[in-house]
Amino acid sequence: MKYFARKFGMLIFTLLISMTINFFLPRLMPGDPAKALMDRMEGVDAEKLDSVRAAFGLDTQDSLPVQYGKYLLNTVRGDLGISLSRFPMPVSTVLASALPWTIGLMGLCTIFGFAIGTLLGIWAAWRRQRKLASFTVGFFSFIRSFPYFWLGLCLIYAFAFKLRLFPLGGAFSIDQARGSAGWWLSVLRYGTLPAFTITLSSLGAWMLMMRNNMINVLAEEYITLAVAKGLPAKRIKRVYAARNAILPSVTGFAMSFGFIVGGGLITEMVFAYPGMGYMLYQAVNAKDYPLMQAIFLIIAGSVLVANFIADIVIMFLDPRVRDGAK
Amino acid sequence: MIKDFLKTLVENRKSLAGLIMLGVLIFIALFAPLLAPYPPKADRTERTALIEETVGDQETLSEERLSDDVEKSTYVVATSRKWEKTVNYFPLRAKPSSAHLLGTNHAGNDLLSQLIAGTRISVFVGLATGLFVTLVSLTLALLSGYLGGVFDDIINFFTNVFLVIPGLPLMIVIGTYIPMHGVLPIILILAFTSWPYPTRLLRSQVLSLKNRDFVMASRMLGERTSFIVFREILPNMISIVMSEFFAVSLSAILAEATLEFIGVGNITVVSWGTILYWAQANGAILMGAWWWFLPPGLMIALTGTAFVLVNFGIDEISNPRLRKR
Helix, strand or coil, rough: HHHHEEEHHHHHHHHHHHHHHHHHHCCCCCCCCHHHHHEEECCHHHHHHHHHHHHHCCCCCHHHHHHHHHHHHHHHHHHCCCCCCCCCCCCHHHHHHHHHHHHHHHHHHHHHHHHHHHHHHHHHCCCCCHHHHHHHHHHHHHHHHHCCHHHHHHHHHHHHHCCCCCCCCCCCCCCCCCCCCHHHHHHHHHHHHHHHHHHHHHHHHHHHHHHHHHHHHHHCHHHHHHCCCCHHHHHHHHHHHHHHHHHHHHHHHHHHHHHHHCCCHHHHCCCCCCHHHHHHHHHHCCCCCCHHHHHHHHHHHHHHHHHHHHHEEEEEEHHHHHHHCC | CCHHHHHHHCCCCHHHHHHHHHHHHHHHHHHHHHHHHCCCCCCCCCEEEEEEEECCCCEEHHHHHHCCCCCCCCCCCCEEHHHHHHEEEECCCCCCCCCCCCCCCCCEEEHHHHHHHHHHHHHHHHHHHHHHHHHHHHHHHHHHHHHHHHHHHHHHHHHHHHCCCCCHEEEEEEHHHHHCCCCCCHHHHHHHHHCCCHHHHHHHHHHHHHHHHHHHHHHHHHHHHHHHHHHHHHHHHHHHHHHHHHHHHHHHHHHHHHHHHHHCCCCCCCHHHHHHHHHCCCCCCCCCHHHHHHHHHHHHHHHHHHHHHHHHHHHHHHCCCCCCC
């Protein structure tokens, strides 16, 4: 129980730190933050100025601690202010339209990346003396050092611009009625390239993780014993080695669900895919500060909550953590 | 110890290849102005060339065209004709040619020169961030790991907090608020979001070294703390410290390019990220201008590969199981 309380306290505190960063950022700018923000934007509009002040709690004569308290209260209630670029739409409404796209795309890519990457890792460790295996490892290490937004640009150039197999960007065809079978097909077609980019760039990490763990396990004495006993190679590979080597990958997989909201930001920007990332891109370019900060909070929040859930799951699965935590 | 480490690093084929690539990049970065064919921001220089052409040698002027006070004789009126021709050496959005090997961008800047000049910024930002973060996290790790107590509690607590706050969105949010002059702000932002992971890793290394027999022995002998930390613990951490330095530098180069690509950061600076920003902003893909967006990404990838190769070597040195027999 103490373990749970400690992890829960950590969750609350990290959330609080994220919100505090959010609260102080606009106030670090010299002068009236709302006005400084508006000066940076084109066309100062009294109505917008007021809404910015209200969003940051600057419309009152309250002292800083009171402002901070009100800000925290509003955020916890889900009141994230008014979007400037889509005035007067509340930020929460804007976010609600973007979230499903991101969760759909990234959720699938996380599963694909983990499954394919881990299988490749098992293969690369088992066949590590072969040329093809070390070439694959080298290839994915090379891909990993790519800026993956650039990988996206190259894929757009090759498959969308040159070969015209896929659309240049967006998430669905506007010619089809929303919800019809044709529309769903277009969703698949529009999603293929972004999904391929994200999966390709995340494969390498899973593969290397699994490969290195598996190589460590293969050096254990019980594997040598299993070989000496004359067990079939397939059985050693699957049951003896892979099953024991996969544990860290599974933990990583659980944690990676926290990155579903924020993990594909840049790919979405490149493909103009209407999820959280593209929304953030638009917010940055339009200097829509309330929207931008809300997106940061949502991303941070989902990562923190996923970590917390992973910690709790580990507590149930691993008796050492449960008992050792006292 | 350091000598031994460097020696094994050079003897390892992978890390040697990485070190050579890194050396070439640093060479390009240092001598960028000498290597680049044009200044990176040179544009639309309309050089006026004086062109002379011989038209005719002599011309006898007919008598009737001459006024009275001019001697009636043969005059040389024109041996040559001169005119000025304006040549634009920096056409906009030019395809690769002998004058511009990688073409020019929307402002007429030579892209090869920009790529070379960008090497300086990108490699500098990466290495500077790597060095800065490594020093900070090493200091924090030694303080927290070796001294322990309240220090350890505080540092460890904040490390854990900042470890889980996602870095990229935080960088984007801070970056849009902070005015970007020069490259210092971006280095600070990168450092601010990348210190926790190396700190945690180095701290656990310090903790494990602290309890090894040889350190215990020194403590029993009553050696000074500074001797134990700098002569006994630190030399045994070289490989992990170096590996963190390269890892942080790599992620800093990638993060810098990413931030600049989406327009956070100083877009007037010439770096690989800003070349990509302008390429995207001007629809380079829709123009089919591969020479605009392909090279900067390749340079980033090559730099990244150099760091990864060096780290492969370090991994194989410290974990012999990964070595191929």
